[in-house]
Amino acid sequence: MKRHFADYLFRSYRKRKAVNSTMYLVLIVATLIALVPLFSIFGYVLAQGAPALNKSFFLELPKPVGEAGGGMANAILGTVTLVFLASLLGVPWGIATGLYLSEYGRGRLASVVRFCADMLASIPSIIIGLFVYALVVMTMKRFSALAGGLALGILMIPTVARSSEEMLKLVPQHIREAGLALGLPRWKVTLMIVLKGIRGPIVTGVMLSVARASGETAPLLFTAFNNRFWQGRLDQPISSLPVQIYTYAISPYDDWHRQAWAGALILVLLVFAMNLITRVVLAPKARKS
């Protein structure tokens, strides 16, 4: 009887081990499959875009239809400008909302805010573009960098808010209590102790949403529109990489197609670089000090 039971245990142990290693293998394969699109997209964009990259691509304005050459200098600068404007709005607003939800958000109002943030996050970006079009473009009677920045900024708010909220919630309650017990007002504990302690993860969340925003095309089509020239003023239409890529890609010209691929490559590299900088430069510093 005893031996029988030990036998059974041994067999079931072997079975568990077999199931365990099978599942492990399945997970690894699934992970690799998930990485395939990432690498194939990057590889394809690299292969198509790299040949069209040259000095004039970075330094020159687009050439008129029919003329070969030219570059996307204004679109690169335009994307940087738009993302900067968007961050100016989206980052502080998003973090403030996240702080409210995590530190003060109890009861009805907080659930409503949380629900709205989730709703806002799931609204298709083109609708946000339409909204800004109706609100700003129609009022100012022209497309502008400001309108584009506003649309991207609105897009950033819910993601920054929810990611900040999640990070803040990971800070144990007793850290806040220790701050309060020192006789510090709650807002100081929140900003100078709690938020400071997790600035690394918060920055990571912010960078992810900045990266998302810098690739958005739809909300820019009827807010920032496009511009073939350098844009000196924020109340004028402005060029951006995604819109320029879109314009060139649907054109019938081979030269423009090549430039669209080059633009795509730059956009991807820009986003990669932002993620890399966040990880390598910002995160360890936040941990050390």
Added chain:
Amino acid sequence: MSAIMEVSGLNAWFGAAQAVKEINLSFEKNTVTAIIGPSGCGKSTFIRCLNRLHEEVPDARAIGRVLLEGDDIYGRGVDPVAIRRKIGMVFQKPNPFPSLSVFDNVAVGLRLGGLRRASILKEAVERSLTLSALWDEVKDKLNAPGTSLSGGQQQRLCIARALAVEPSILLMDEPTSALDPISTAKIEELVTELKKAVTIVMVTHNMQQAARISDKTAFFLLGDMVEYGETSRIFTAPKDSRTERYITGRFG
């Protein structure tokens, strides 16, 4: 001896559940008072009422009178933030602020309280770390993260952090329950030393610890204070049979 803090008619609730019932108790200057009792009897809730931290928990409330040097901290119009500056607290789990250095952990109370002068801050940090018997161990790594210290050192860092703002009372909620025996002994020694400078109220579930370091002991059970008196008397001649049963280890 004069009482620095007098508690009368203190009651505390979590929602509808009462955790602390009608406590009357006073703490004399430069003494150590131990609060003992089985877990869940309201010890933490009680001392968290003494710096009005209890009310920070959602749905929690407290009523009663707690006179600190004659003024009721539950009085009308009293700002809990202001009174907490005079009442330090050390928690069960060492909780130095993450991402702050050893130095900044100690300085943070003064700095965020508005003190900017570097020389004064430096003095205060050294004084507090010396008081908490940590200075010699950390004086060469003041810029290291507070969380890089050992558990026992972290707890002494938290004591230094509390002492830096010069409170008149120090509340300690089972400060050694997460520590090893050697760190525990160090903290016990420190408490005996610290009472020259500050009045200490310490929750502990370790009766030997209470017997070793406290002058007065209060025994709590199910939110009531069953017995209070000189520590030596409580442990040799308890008046209440429930106290006797608890200290002889027959329940809790």
